[in-house]
Amino acid sequence: MHQMTLAEIARGLADKKFSSEELTKVLLARITQLDPQLNSFISLTEELALEQAKAADARRANGEIGALLGAPIAHKDLFCTQGIRTSCGSKMLDNFKAPYDATVVAKLAAAGAVTLGKTNMDEFAMGSANESSWYGAVKNPWNLEHVPGGSSGGSAAAVAARLLPAATATDTGGSIRQPAAFTNLTGLKPTYGRVSRWGMIAYASSLDQGGPLARTAEDCAILLQGMAGFDQNDSTSIDEPVPDYSASLGDSLQGLRIGVPKEYFSAGLDPRIAELIQNSIKELQKLGAVIKEISLPNMQHAIPAYYVIAPAEASSNLSRFDGVRFGHRCEQPKDLIDLYKRSRGEGFGPEVQRRIMVGAYALSAGYYDAYYLKAQKIRRLVKNDFMAAFNEVDIILGPTTPNPAWKLGAKNSDPVAAYLEDVYTITANLAGLPGLSMPAGFVDGLPVGVQLLAPYFQEGRLLNVAHQYQLNTDWHTRTPTGF
Numbered sequence: 001m002h003q004m005t006l007a008e009i010a011r012g013l014a015d016k017k018f019s020s021e022e023l024t025k026v027l028l029a030r031i032t033q034l035d036p037q038l039n040s041f042i043s044l045t046e047e048l049a050l051e052q053a054k055a056a057d058a059r060r061a062n063g064e065i066g067a068l069l070g071a072p073i074a075h076k077d078l079f080c081t082q083g084i085r086t087s088c089g090s091k092m093l094d095n096f097k098a099p100y101d102a103t104v105v106a107k108l109a110a111a112g113a114v115t116l117g118k119t120n121m122d123e124f125a126m127g128s129a130n131e132s133s134w135y136g137a138v139k140n141p142w143n144l145e146h147v148p149g150g151s152s153g154g155s156a157a158a159v160a161a162r163l164l165p166a167a168t169a170t171d172t173g174g175s176i177r178q179p180a181a182f183t184n185l186t187g188l189k190p191t192y193g194r195v196s197r198w199g200m201i202a203y204a205s206s207l208d209q210g211g212p213l214a215r216t217a218e219d220c221a222i223l224l225q226g227m228a229g230f231d232q233n234d235s236t237s238i239d240e241p242v243p244d245y246s247a248s249l250g251d252s253l254q255g256l257r258i259g260v261p262k263e264y265f266s267a268g269l270d271p272r273i274a275e276l277i278q279n280s281i282k283e284l285q286k287l288g289a290v291i292k293e294i295s296l297p298n299m300q301h302a303i304p305a306y307y308v309i310a311p312a313e314a315s316s317n318l319s320r321f322d323g324v325r326f327g328h329r330c331e332q333p334k335d336l337i338d339l340y341k342r343s344r345g346e347g348f349g350p351e352v353q354r355r356i357m358v359g360a361y362a363l364s365a366g367y368y369d370a371y372y373l374k375a376q377k378i379r380r381l382v383k384n385d386f387m388a389a390f391n392e393v394d395i396i397l398g399p400t401t402p403n404p405a406w407k408l409g410a411k412n413s414d415p416v417a418a419y420l421e422d423v424y425t426i427t428a429n430l431a432g433l434p435g436l437s438m439p440a441g442f443v444d445g446l447p448v449g450v451q452l453l454a455p456y457f458q459e460g461r462l463l464n465v466a467h468q469y470q471l472n473t474d475w476h477t478r479t480p481t482g483f
């Protein structure tokens, strides 16, 4: 039962092959049995799950239909869930029970999805390995000595290990696509503004975007359908109609123009990954796509720009965690300054503290022009590169990551080494574009992802290309041994 995709579950529930309650019990038992190896969950919500499953079964018995009605999912632990711990992977929020549901959580619950729990993540979504979580590192089900990617590593490891079919995640600089690549999943970062950020604890507000992590493009379409849409509560939400994503999965790729940026194949890319990317290009050519070499000349500046802008926004967003209104408060503060200092010093881990310091420095009066303003100018150039490229091609294709998942601890002493691994993903966040990662093969038994980028609001195009590819390849069906 645990092998089923969301699409298969929806068919099974509609055909009354099993109930949502039965399926929910099977998956909860599986999580209890197998998750100790992975550490992919921070909280399990068994009672809520069984309640929601029974309610979904009753709605189906009343004749209601819907792809998500009775479907088990989990939420990355930065989506606020009413009355349930929402920790953001941080000691700071270990005791925080959200007073309301995030829009994404409320929308999926209304569609009948069943929440099994909250998944582990890098602290405040800062990281690429899921090692900065206060709840401990998450292990990659493909090799327990390797990282699952981050920051949505818990959602990715859980879905890859067949603990559940799909989960929500967020992507500020790659945190949906990179863990998808590292664990053989399909993950979609939507256009900025497509999915509401209300109730999604902010890391870098101008870059953060929620999206689905699942095993197939078909399932990402189902989950995205439940997440996307305008929200009055989010001032950056965009009032664009939400298309039927599943209906866009049947389009032919005949004549589809795929741009491959020449900058993507530089010395930093593992040649074995380069070869797998070339194979995926050949596969898409067989399906009728036309390949064109393009250039994204400002790509080389994207990492430094991102690692100024994201920490700058984080330093501002995280100032609210002061020990007064939310979260951790130190014992017996001497005075107000001592309360702030010790609450924050104790509540935030080293990576979060590092980013707050970098961000506050970049925003300070003396350095604003040299760092923050400069980074914003680069951001515009990165966007302009994409706009020029999309005049010539329909999608852009390349690797999701330069290397496969590294060993736990391998990059702990050198944060910049981890930052450099984000080279292919962060440009989409800087420009606000949608991006998808899908399985493209294996290197030393570890999964590799191919990334597709599209113009604004062309999520349907990305899902369709990935679906056509998945109809003709079987990488996405491979299961990690032991799960």
Ligand code: GLN
Residues within 6 Å of the ligand: 125, 126, 127, 128, 150, 151, 170, 171, 172, 173, 174, 175, 176, 203, 310, 422
């Ligand atoms: N690895 C990037 C960072 O650490 C991206 C994280 C994310 O997308 N949340 O900032």
